[in-house]
Amino acid sequence: MEKDNQDRTAVRLKGVGDGLCVTLDPAQPPDYLQEELARLFRRMKHLAVNARVTLDIGEPDGYEELTEKLGNFLKETFGVGSVSVPSGKKLMPEERIREQDMDHSWRHSNSDVLMLTGRVRSGQKVTARKHLLLLGNVNPGAEVLAGGDVLIIGSLRGVVAAGQPDNREAIVLALDFQPTQVQIGGIVAAGLPPSLGKLTEFAHLENDTIIVEDYLETAPFGRLPWPEVR
Amino acid sequence: MDGKIIVITSGKGGVGKTTATASIGAALALEGKRVVVVDMDIGLRNLDVVMGLENRIIFNVVDAMKGKCKLKQAAIKDRRIQNLFLIPASQSDNKNVLSPEEVVLFSEKLRREFDFVLMDCPAGIERGFENSVVAADEAVVICTPDVSSVRDADRVIGLLYARSITPKLVVNRIVPDMVEKGDMLSHIDMVDVLSIELIGLVPMDDQVVISTNTGAPLVLQKKSMAGTAFRRIAMRLNGMTDLPIRVPKSQERFWKKISTRLGIGK
Numbered sequence: 001m002e003k004d005n006q007d008r009t010a011v012r013l014k015g016v017g018d019g020l021c022v023t024l025d026p027a028q029p030p031d032y033l034q035e036e037l038a039r040l041f042r043r044m045k046h047l048a049v050n051a052r053v054t055l056d057i058g059e060p061d062g063y064e065e066l067t068e069k070l071g072n073f074l075k076e077t078f079g080v081g082s083v084s085v086p087s088g089k090k091l092m093p094e095e096r097i098r099e100q101d102m103d104h105s106w107r108h109s110n111s112d113v114l115m116l117t118g119r120v121r122s123g124q125k126v127t128a129r130k131h132l133l134l135l136g137n138v139n140p141g142a143e144v145l146a147g148g149d150v151l152i153i154g155s156l157r158g159v160v161a162a163g164q165p166d167n168r169e170a171i172v173l174a175l176d177f178q179p180t181q182v183q184i185g186g187i188v189a190a191g192l193p194p195s196l197g198k199l200t201e202f203a204h205l206e207n208d209t210i211i212v213e214d215y216l217e218t219a220p221f222g223r224l225p226w227p228e229v230r
Numbered sequence: 231m232d233g234k235i236i237v238i239t240s241g242k243g244g245v246g247k248t249t250a251t252a253s254i255g256a257a258l259a260l261e262g263k264r265v266v267v268v269d270m271d272i273g274l275r276n277l278d279v280v281m282g283l284e285n286r287i288i289f290n291v292v293d294a295m296k297g298k299c300k301l302k303q304a305a306i307k308d309r310r311i312q313n314l315f316l317i318p319a320s321q322s323d324n325k326n327v328l329s330p331e332e333v334v335l336f337s338e339k340l341r342r343e344f345d346f347v348l349m350d351c352p353a354g355i356e357r358g359f360e361n362s363v364v365a366a367d368e369a370v371v372i373c374t375p376d377v378s379s380v381r382d383a384d385r386v387i388g389l390l391y392a393r394s395i396t397p398k399l400v401v402n403r404i405v406p407d408m409v410e411k412g413d414m415l416s417h418i419d420m421v422d423v424l425s426i427e428l429i430g431l432v433p434m435d436d437q438v439v440i441s442t443n444t445g446a447p448l449v450l451q452k453k454s455m456a457g458t459a460f461r462r463i464a465m466r467l468n469g470m471t472d473l474p475i476r477v478p479k480s481q482e483r484f485w486k487k488i489s490t491r492l493g494i495g496k
Contacts, residue, residue, distance in 0.1 A: 121384045121387060122384035122388065124388050140423075141384060141385065
């Protein structure tokens with residue numbers, strides 16, 4: 001029973017993307033590992049031909065000889081395409097993520113933004129499933145609702161509800177921020193004091209209270225080191 | 231050529247829809263057009279009083295639409311101004327007696343007979359409003375420099391756009407003194423919020439009260455500032471779109487300016 005268990009964990013194979021990842025236990029004798037590998041790859045037959053194989057020893061250093069030997073064995077016996085060891089992944093995960101974010105993290109994100117232009121008049125109601133971006137104005141008596149953020153590139157004078165029904169991270173931003181009422185994730189603020197002049201302000205939640213601040217001065221997202229999908 | 235149907239509306243009551251209808255109608259008739267003004271405020275008829283034609287009513291708009299009388303019988307001819315006709319509202323019915331289909335049918339008849347058909351819309355956005363705008367080609371939204379009036383006008387403008395009618399704005403009852411002091415909304419702020427074409431600024435004028443009560447056409451009063459403003463609005467509706475809009479100025483201020491310049495006063 002114990003032997004069986006050992007067998008299974010010594011060499012494991014799984015498909016990763018368009019390649020194969022083999023996890024090896026370096027504590028086992030090399031011959032034994034080779035035998036186990038051969039057993040697994042024999043079962044795969046033609047699937048192994050030209051495959052990209054990653055040999056994961058678990059520990060980064062000290063087993064170059066072993067991986068080289070096993071790699072050559074796989075190439076010669078089963079005709080796999082390439083054999084590599086997982087590099088850098090465990091050493092610099094932070095940097096990898098950053099690189100990914102910087103390069104193309106948003107490329108494949110299906111952004112849920114309703115982008116509109118024009119004026120929302122009194123009695124009219126605009127509802128967005130997630131974020132709402134409006135190039136225009138919201139007149140007094142109008143309502144804008146969103147599941148995420150509400151961004152008004154213009155003046156906001158109506159009722160605005162962001163983060164409906166319970167997203168407490170949502171913000172409301174307007175170039176001219178003068179709403180009659182603001183709701184964020186179920187918390188309501190009415191009777192906001194009128195702002196002085198046309199300031200680009202935003203509202204967000206802080207300890208269950210809606211806070212309105214100057215957007216450019218506070219720069220709430222300016223501290224993020226790289227762009228993120230919101 | 232078929233005439234134009236213009237609805238005069240505001241949403242809020244008491245901002246001067248009826249006065250504006252009577253005045254613009256009279257002014258268009260003075261321009262030489264055949265004009266009919268139709269009071270669509272069924273049950274609360276006013277336009278006949280403002281035009282001084284109350285005692286000549288025999289048939290009304292409901293009779294005409296239901297086919298109880300001919301169009302010519304319902305249209306009362308104004309004695310002072312040629313080519314001006316009034317179709318009064320019924321005082322005994324309510325707004326639900328008319329259906330939009332009947333209004334559309336009747337409007338087609340009016341369109342053939344007249345150059346301009348002005349519909350005086352009731353306050354509110356219910357059935358009466360519905361009936362008034364259903365056949366309209368154009369709309370004139372009357373708004374006073376009050377926050378509440380602007381709010382209602384905004385709503386009505388939204389409803390008009392939804393019916394593919396592009397409304398035009400008339401700002402009524404401007405008190406230049408208060409605007410200059412900053413106590414009253416300026417027309418610039420209003421246009422800013424409503425963002426539609428402005429076709430006239432009408433100052434507050436005591437003459438309006440006098441002529442409304444006596445039934446004398448406001449536009450015939452040569453000295454009336456409001457009358458002049460309405461005549462210019464009518465000219466713009468009649469195609470003179472490049473006629474500049476006069477901003478009402480405080481007259482006292484004007485004299486004060488002169489006296490200051492001459493060195494008298496402060």
